[in-house]
Structures are given as structure tokens and as C-alpha cells.
Amino acid sequence: DAKTTQPNSMESNEEEPVHLPCNHSTISGTDYIHWYRQLPSQGPEYVIHGLTSNVNNRMASLAIAEDRKSSTLILHRATLRDAAVYYCILLPTDSWGKLQFGAGTQVVVTP
């Protein structure tokens, strides 16, 4: 299964953008890139996903490199509520949908 690499932690000031990198050099052509986040004492929640093109939704933007070997989750204006562990996960379209979580990136937001 394709693996992802993320920094252990990142710190940001409130109301500033946060760029969370994810490396996935062994990604295959049928792997979607999914991002979930987990707030303290809660279950993970879906953030965004994409295949080749950049994606935007109300929570974040996803920028995917042209060779698809890396991607960046962008939180445009961090709030205290965005403090969470962010997971970058590859999901093959020929799978049953099992999410393989790594350790993720702990995002700390400072007032």
C-alpha cells in the first residue's frame, strides 16, 4: 500500500494561513488523496480529497503537485478550532475504502 510522509507538528498564529505538506512518492494513478483531521477527544472528520486537480471547499484547499508525488493542505485563516491532528491518506479506487492512518501532523494554533 502507498504510504504518506508528514511532519510531526506545525505551529501557526491565529488568522494566518497554514500549509500542511504531504509526500506520497509511491502514489499510483488510481489513488485519491484524502485529508481527515481529528480534534482533541473526537473522532476524525473529513476535510477534503482530490485526484489530480486542486480542490477547494469551505474548510480548506488542496494543492496537488503536477507529478502527484506531493500535496499541500491549505487552511486559509487558522482559528483556534483548527488545532487538531491532520492526516493525509491515499485511498485506492480499487479498494474497499479502508483508511490507513499514519501519525499525522499536529497543528498548534497560537492566539
Next chain:
Amino acid sequence: EAGVAQSPRYKIIEKRQSVAFWCNPISGHATLYWYQQILGQGPKLLIQFQNNGVVDDSQLPKDRFSAERLKGVDSTLKIQPAKLEDSAVYLCASSTRHLTTQYFGPGTRLLVL
């Protein structure tokens, strides 16, 4: 729309005892997942149901863990007997079908003494 419900939220047992967790997925969701999350790690899939059939239980320790989803709606995960290393948060998730967005419940925090 109601989210994924789980109970109990917390459970403390002694090793070698039995414990059961219950999950009620979002109405209409055909796919149900059980994940185990050990402190400091990401969740790990234990078992996945499509309606009431198992499609992936490759990481379920079948000598002590069992799960069922008899009517294709709610599900129960059981541990018998529990070991110290089973201390973790047990998360239930559901999705409309496989490969769609998964919605997670709040989890059950288990402590085995």
C-alpha cells in the same frame, strides 16, 4: 441529521474480563467500520462491513475480538478476554457505501487494568 452514535463512552475493566461496544451508524449508510486507536497513533481498521457482510477483517485479532452487524444497521464489537494492550479508543464510522466519505462517532475509550 444525526451522527454516528457509540456507547458506552468510557469503560474500565480488568484484564481477562469481557467488554462490548455498540455503534449505530448514520441512517441509510451501508458501510460500517470499526477502528482501534492506541494513544499517540492514528486509527487502525479492525473490521469493515458492507451491509451485514464482512469485507475486511484482516487486522482483527480473531482469537479475542468479534464483531457483528446482524440486520445491516447497528453493530457490536466484543473483546473476550481483554488484555492490557487492548487499552485504546474504539471508533466506529459509517459511509453511504465503500470509498465515500467516512463519518466517525465520538469513540469508546477503554482502559484495561
